[in-house]
Amino acid sequence: xxxxxxxxxxxxxxxxxxxxxxxxxxxxxxxxxxxxxxxxxxxxxxxxxxxxxxxxxxxxxxxxxxxxxxxxxxxxxxxxxxxxxxxxxxxxxxxxxxxxxxxxxxxxxxxxxxxxxxxxxxxxxxxxxxxxxxxxxxxxxxxxxxxxxxxxxxxxxxxxxxxxxxxxxxxxxxxxxxxxxxxxxxxxxxxxxxxxxxxxxx
Numbered sequence: 001x002x003x004x005x006x007x008x009x010x011x012x013x014x015x016x017x018x019x020x021x022x023x024x025x026x027x028x029x030x031x032x033x034x035x036x037x038x039x040x041x042x043x044x045x046x047x048x049x050x051x052x053x054x055x056x057x058x059x060x061x062x063x064x065x066x067x068x069x070x071x072x073x074x075x076x077x078x079x080x081x082x083x084x085x086x087x088x089x090x091x092x093x094x095x096x097x098x099x100x101x102x103x104x105x106x107x108x109x110x111x112x113x114x115x116x117x118x119x120x121x122x123x124x125x126x127x128x129x130x131x132x133x134x135x136x137x138x139x140x141x142x143x144x145x146x147x148x149x150x151x152x153x154x155x156x157x158x159x160x161x162x163x164x165x166x167x168x169x170x171x172x173x174x175x176x177x178x179x180x181x182x183x184x185x186x187x188x189x190x191x192x193x194x195x196x197x198x199x200x201x202x
Contacts, residue, residue, distance in 0.1 A: 051111050054171035058181060059104040060117045061127065061164055066097040066104070068130060069157055072138060076150045081143040085198050086150060089191065093154070096187060100180060107177060128160020148202050151195045158188040158195075 073090040076082060108115050130138075130153055141149045161184055168181035 050174050051107075051177070052171075052173040054168060055174040055177045056108065056111060056113045057117070058164060058168040058172060058177060059108050060114070062161070062184075063101060063104050063108075063115065065127060065129060065157070065161055065164070066101045068135075069097050069154070069161075070094050070101070072130070072135070072150065072154060072157070075135075075139055076146060079142060079146050083144070083147050083198065083202060085194075086147040089154075089194065089198070090150070093191070100184070103180065107174070127164065128157040130157065144202055148199065151199045151202075155192050155195050155199075158192050162188055162192075 070093070073094045076090045077087065077094075105115055134153060138146065138149050138153060165181035165184040165188075169178055169185070172178045172181065
C-alpha cells in the first residue's frame with residue numbers, strides 16, 4: 001500500500017509539474033511576444049512620426065539639388081584636358097551625394113511624402129541651382145574653361161545646399177536628417193574652400 005500510495009503521489013506530483021511547466025511555457029512564449037510587440041510598436045510609430053515639415057521640405061528640395069550636382073559632375077568627367085584636381089573633386093562630389101540621394105528618397109517614402117515638391121519655383125532663388133542655360137554652357141565648355149566654369153558653378157551650387165542644410169539643422173526634427181544636413185554643411189564648406197584655391201591657380 002505504501003508503495004502504491006508513493007507511486008500515486010509521485011505521478012500526481014509529476015503531472016502537476018508538467019501542467020505548471022506548460023503554463024509557464026505558454027506564458028513565456030506569449031508574454032515576451034506581447035512585450036516585444038508593445039515595445040516595438042511605439043518605437044516603430046515613433047520613428048515614423050519623428051519628422052516634421054522642415055524635414056520633408058529639406059529632403060524634397062535636396063533631391064533635385066543633389067541630382068543636378070551629380071549631373072554636373074558627370075558632365076565634367078566626360079571631358080578631356082581637365083585638371084586632375086577638378087576631376088578628383090567631381091568624383092568626390094558624386095561619391096558623397098549619390099548615397100545621400102538614395103537615403104533622402106528612402107526617408108520620404110517612409111514618411112509617406114512625395115519625392116518632389118508640388119512646385120519647385122523657389123529652387124532657382126537662393127538655392128544655387130543652375131538654369132538650363134548654365135548647364136548648356138558647362139556642357140559646351142572644354143579644357144581649362146570647362147574646369148573653371150564647373151568650379152564657379154559648383155561653388156554657387158554648394159552655397160545654396162549649405163543654406164538649405166542650415167535651415168534643416170535649425171528647424172528639422174528627424175535626427176538622421178539633421179545629421180545629414182550637418183554633414184552637407186561640413187563637407188561642402190570644405191569643398192568650397194578647395195574649389196576657390198584651385199580656381200586661383202587655373
